Amino acid sequence: MTIEAVIFDIGNVLIKWQPESYYDRVIGPERRKAFFADVPLHEEHQKVDEGASLRDVFYNLADQTPEWADELRMWHDNWNDLAAPEIPHSVRLLNALKLRGVPVFTLTNFGHDNFPISQEKFGFLKCFDREYVSGRLNLIKPDPAIYAHVEQDCGITPEALLFTDDREDNIATASARGWQTHHFTGPMGWADRLVAEGLLSAKDAE
Structure with a gap:
């Protein structure tokens, strides 16, 4: 899909x-x-x-x-x-997806009051089309309820969502709901996955 x-x-x-x-x-x-x-x-x-x-x-x-x-x-x-520094290659991938017109969301375990502090330092954290922040929702990964909230809010079928996270338990819950997933162990592997999905060109993903 x-x-x-x-x-x-x-x-x-x-x-x-x-x-x-x-x-x-x-x-x-x-x-x-x-x-x-x-x-x-x-x-x-x-x-x-x-x-x-x-x-x-x-x-x-x-x-x-x-x-x-x-x-x-x-x-x-x-x-x-x-909570620093930024991971430059990952930020480039985020920006490249935005330039390609691909909707990008965040699903993050983050506090409601410190997330804006990080956004002020790292401007790329303001670029998401939708923000799913645990501290705002009072739901936290890997509770299935936060994934259900994402599905209901964005209206996209689970199979059409591609989610990356560094924690395997968070990935496992998403996979169980039918999401496409990538266990993040470094930006190069994530770049390769985005290219394989046809979301970015190899040059975009450098």
């Missing part, structure tokens, strides 16, 4: 999402390891993806965990250093 829309995840597809790297630079690897061992940071961040305020989650946690208060507030205050 012809692909009618291409859906991008964001973290580790269009921008890097490796908070450990940020803290390694700022506080050093040894202190970072202790910090991540003492505080369930990724579990706390999931609350943001589910709809809580980034500032509330991490400032409240800082108040409760004074020995790591400065580091916890950095998660909010330095967000655009934490």
Whole structure:
């Protein structure tokens, strides 16, 4: 079936999402390891993806965990250093699809208040034809309900959607619903898939 829309995840597809790297630079690897061992940071961040305020989650946690208060507030205050940098080849592929007139959506686990912060830094995050952001919807991948919402909202049959994500569990749920999928392990493989689908030329995908 012809692909009618291409859906991008964001973290580790269009921008890097490796908070450990940020803290390694700022506080050093040894202190970072202790910090991540003492505080369930990724579990706390999931609350943001589910709809809580980034500032509330991490400032409240800082108040409760004074020995790591400065580091916890950095998660909010330095967000655009934490969720960075962009992945240039992936951004080129996104822009090439737009130039070709292919509808592009995002389906992302992202907070309602930090997504606009990232959009201000990375202008390409404003170019989607439709934005499906977990923190706005109070639904999160890989819950099938968020995929059902995409289908209902865009009106495109599942088989005509092509979705890329770096997490296999997110891909598996989409595949089970009949979506076309690509497990993102790097932009070159994604480029090859877009060319194979006839959505981009080899030159477009460079």
